[in-house]
Amino acid sequence: MPVEEFVAGWISGALGLVLGHPFDTVKLLGFFKGMSFPIASIAVVNSVLFGVYSNTLLVLTATSHQERRAQPPSYTHIFLAGCTGGFLQAYCLAPFDLIKVRLQNQTEPRAQPGSPPPRYQGPVHCAASIFREEGPRGLFRGAWALTLRDTPTVGIYFITYEGLCRQYTPEGQNPSSATVLVAGGFAGIASWVAATPLDVIKSRMQMDGLRRRVYQGMLDCMVSSVRQEGLGVFFRGVTINSARAFPVNAVTFLSYEYLLRWWG
Numbered sequence: 001m002p003v004e005e006f007v008a009g010w011i012s013g014a015l016g017l018v019l020g021h022p023f024d025t026v027k028l029l030g031f032f033k034g035m036s037f038p039i040a041s042i043a044v045v046n047s048v049l050f051g052v053y054s055n056t057l058l059v060l061t062a063t064s065h066q067e068r069r070a071q072p073p074s075y076t077h078i079f080l081a082g083c084t085g086g087f088l089q090a091y092c093l094a095p096f097d098l099i100k101v102r103l104q105n106q107t108e109p110r111a112q113p114g115s116p117p118p119r120y121q122g123p124v125h126c127a128a129s130i131f132r133e134e135g136p137r138g139l140f141r142g143a144w145a146l147t148l149r150d151t152p153t154v155g156i157y158f159i160t161y162e163g164l165c166r167q168y169t170p171e172g173q174n175p176s177s178a179t180v181l182v183a184g185g186f187a188g189i190a191s192w193v194a195a196t197p198l199d200v201i202k203s204r205m206q207m208d209g210l211r212r213r214v215y216q217g218m219l220d221c222m223v224s225s226v227r228q229e230g231l232g233v234f235f236r237g238v239t240i241n242s243a244r245a246f247p248v249n250a251v252t253f254l255s256y257e258y259l260l261r262w263w264g
């Protein structure tokens, strides 16, 4: 199994994250300020995403990453490989994403003289507290919604990227840096616009259980969110998700492509 794609995914995910971090921090004003935890987690998750995508395409089409410009895979194969990558990354992402959401939503003010310490004092403390208070399964709270969010939308991510690259690249050639940047940016936006409704539900499921359980399950969360806030609830955060997605995924795809060309 070729491993370069896993390593390239690892490095490119970390680079994309550095650009995306300010957006992640303002999305929910909170306590989540450090970089080491998100870098470590996104690197692992992106490595699984790109590694599984590329190796699934290898199984489906018998072409390596280097051969794919001369023998482009069909969009059906790209979509299926993307969905497989999205499905597997969701399971690796689930505990990291839960910790991120819990820390971001922590609204207690930063330590002021006399104020009680925040409930979670950092990522490791947060993981240990969830494990202790909600059990090992607690670390996977919201994983179903995350899987439903990521499986089709990562398919959309790779289809958009490949479609735009093919549109603006002469046959058989590698896309230019500008094309990779634009295609990567729009792939990020397309996938996040599609992912936002389930992203809202996922975050609510992850916060559920912190004090008392509010929702019976994912469907109940959807229905009560729409009842209380209207259909607009599914588009909450779509603008900031898209604004973050363009630079993050432009840089992710550019570094991924260049690392593979450099090693290839």
Ligand SMILES: CN(C)C(=N)NCCC[C@H](N)C(=O)O
Pocket (backbone or CB within 6 Å): 046, 149, 150, 153, 154, 157, 188, 191, 192, 195, 245, 248, 249
């Ligand atoms: C849930 N969605 C939209 C995705 N997983 N999209 C594909 C990768 C996105 C990239 N790691 C990012 O953080 O923007």
